[in-house]
Amino acid sequence: MSTSSHPIDRLRRRLGHAVFLKVAGPDGDAARVRVHDTPGPRWFPPGSPIRQVHADVTTFVGGLRALLLQSLHPLAMAGVAGHSGYRGDPWGRLARTSTYLAFTTFGAEQDAQRMVDIVRNAHEKVRGTAPDGREYFAGDPHLLTWVHIAEADSFLSAHQRYGERRLTPEEADEYVAQSGEVARRLGAVDVPRTTAELAQAFDRYRPELAATPAALDTAQFLLKEPPLPLAVRAPYSLLAAGSVALLPQWAREELGLDTWSARTFGPVAGGLATHGIRWMMGSADRRASTIDEPTHHSRDLDETSSR
Template structure:
């Protein structure tokens, strides 16, 4: 007999896999040789482990990123954003999961793949300025927009009491991935992130192309109609998470009632997903980390020595 709620739990798991990819297969975990760049005690394992907040934060990150002309041009010129924005979200989710919870070799493969893609993404802005996806400054912008959004979502929807020192540790840890991608002068604390945003805001723009890409993102239909209500909540929660200056540039004005609905709804969605996703990427990685720790303790345990009785 099936456990109570098992069919509902599996239905939720199936919907999540259609949306963000992944197989839930422990075979991958068994083949991992180590706990990656960060390990189970890291801040980023916590922040990246909650799907609902990561969904909202990921959408927020895209809305912030597209305010930079170089980032916008890469999407406009080199992607099918009108027809497959969910594919972009899925690729981002797989990259984050792989670089956070994969072993070092797996994480580096993800990074190398992205660097190879970036090397082909280049062009010219409408004003004639050349751009390239592997430009170190542009990579820093994309990274900061991303991790600041993930952290904001985690603080709102998972752990508002997450200590400031742990928030800075999260930014310090994830800066390692940015540098491996080619970013430079990567902010490693909340204060440095705020200073960075103040410094680059003069470079940001909002025009008809930004509006069209944002519209394409926020009107995307999920792979299954059953996930549509969850995506609608995530879209509003993402708007709500935007820094004030970014929301003003986009012209987003959520009413108090809609803002409250988004927050309550995403909190409920988060609880439901945490109940259903007992075999999430984080859960599997933590099980494997415990196995590796056990193997390591056995390998380093002192050997028992038989001693002959003293005559």
């Protein structure tokens, strides 16, 4: 019996594809074809650190950590709470984020730039006043830089802890520099280019960070009230525990998450979660360069990314 026809392998593929569609949205297959099959140069070559990190399933842990960390900036959190619909449509927001990450990391240059332009235009509409009376604007370069460093640090931390192959110090610096290229195209300023500069950037933002009621509500939603069937809440709790364990201690303290169990069992839980997802979805190399499921149609990029 061939490997592809083995019942366990078929189950693995079905589960992996179900997870993929949950993260990428109903148009995920079409977007994946567009990302990998569109001819032309890319922003980042095959084998580069940003491709290694963003192709690995550790982005599941890193992405959740990034959301928790980003919520600690009151103005960034006010924009999310007021405009993103993260409670009403969390999976739609996740799909838009994963689509953006896929196109800017692996897509053809014209599609990657088009995706950046779409997001920049969307940011123009995200303006308002935070509960503390300060005005916010999603396109503010200072806020864009905070969102970027929280994301870059989270993806890199998750990869270095749970990844298939850790980056060398030089590769880690290159990852920070490459992810920073995308952030600058989006409008961020003073973007770190090395891991040392990334740590310094956190030091600069630290005085601005605090757990507002909206941030605490987000943590409660993400960690305790995820919009998931009961059958998959237990595996998700492992992923969530791994994400919390990777947060800096000061961030866990701000969010009321710095418990003995989080510090002790969180890393083990994160490892179990990533191993399980990797079993379902396959190796990072395969996901970065192939399309597992065929699709018979493709929609316009604007339609796919604007949902």
